[in-house]
Amino acid sequence: DSGVTQTPKHLITATGQRVTLRCSPRSGDLSVYWYQQSLDQGLQFLIQYYNGEERAKGNILERFSAQQFPDLHSELNLSSLELGDSALYFCASSPLIGGGSYNEQFFGPGTRLTVL
Amino acid sequence: QKEVEQDPGPLSVPEGAIVSLNCTYSNSAFQYFMWYRQYSRKGPELLMYTYSSGNKEDGRFTAQVDKSSKYISLFIRDSQPSDSATYLCAMRGYGGSQGNLIFGKGTKLSVKP
Numbered sequence: 001d002s003g004v005t006q007t008p009k010h011l012i013t014a015t016g017q018r019v020t021l022r023c024s025p026r027s028g029d030l031s032v033y034w035y036q037q038s039l040d041q042g043l044q045f046l047i048q049y050y051n052g053e054e055r056a057k058g059n060i061l062e063r064f065s066a067q068q069f070p071d072l073h074s075e076l077n078l079s080s081l082e083l084g085d086s087a088l089y090f091c092a093s094s095p096l097i098g099g100g101s102y103n104e105q106f107f108g109p110g111t112r113l114t115v116l
Numbered sequence: 117q118k119e120v121e122q123d124p125g126p127l128s129v130p131e132g133a134i135v136s137l138n139c140t141y142s143n144s145a146f147q148y149f150m151w152y153r154q155y156s157r158k159g160p161e162l163l164m165y166t167y168s169s170g171n172k173e174d175g176r177f178t179a180q181v182d183k184s185s186k187y188i189s190l191f192i193r194d195s196q197p198s199d200s201a202t203y204l205c206a207m208r209g210y211g212g213s214q215g216n217l218i219f220g221k222g223t224k225l226s227v228k229p
Contacts, residue, residue, distance in 0.1 A: 002159065041221075042219055042220065042222060043206075043222075044219075045216045045217060056216055058216055092159075104165065107159035107161065108159050110157075110159050
């Protein structure tokens with residue numbers, strides 16, 4: 001158990017809908033990262049927050065947004081869902097921002113999203 | 117060309133075999149190299165971490181980085197059925213946008229008893 005929790009485990013929804021995925025980082029970790037994992041693309045970095053502020057963006061669609069709250073939990077919002085958004089969504093946390101120091105990312109168990 | 121290339125396998129070996137997993141990359145800014153193990157329906161977990169070039173050993177696992185060839189390897193000695201999983205290489209640079217982890221697509225390993 002990495003100490004990172006994600007809810008829900010599974011989510012089934014329809015095209016055009018909006019969903020919210022939730023992540024609680026390990027105790028003491030200030031950075032939260034969101035990843036999307038699909039068979040086609042593998043594990044892709046979406047976005048990083050550090051202590052409530054956005055720090056880095058990856059391949060995140062404009063239909064997707066995220067935030068990190070004062071208690072450090074984070075939410076990933078996916079809207080106008082398409083069939084291609086079906087994937088595993090992982091949250092990871094680490095103590096630091098990143099950069100030049102060792103900064104291991106601990107992954108949560110993921111949320112499996114199915115868009116029908 | 118993708119930044120990180122990894123043979124997806126699947127790779128099937130008998131118990132006790134030595135397993136070699138590899139990744140190549142194109143971005144010379146990468147400084148930190150990692151191997152993650154992902155069991156089915158679970159999140160990735162960090163196995164090995166290496167900074168810059170060289171070897172690192174941890175029990176049955178050895179990670180090698182050759183920056184001149186832009187090539188990293190993970191060796192598993194005396195492989196066990198419990199090693200059956202997908203192995204993901206990951207790497208990043210130093211700070212800023214280079215600090216984001218870039219993953220290979222993963223190699224699926226099956227160790228047969």
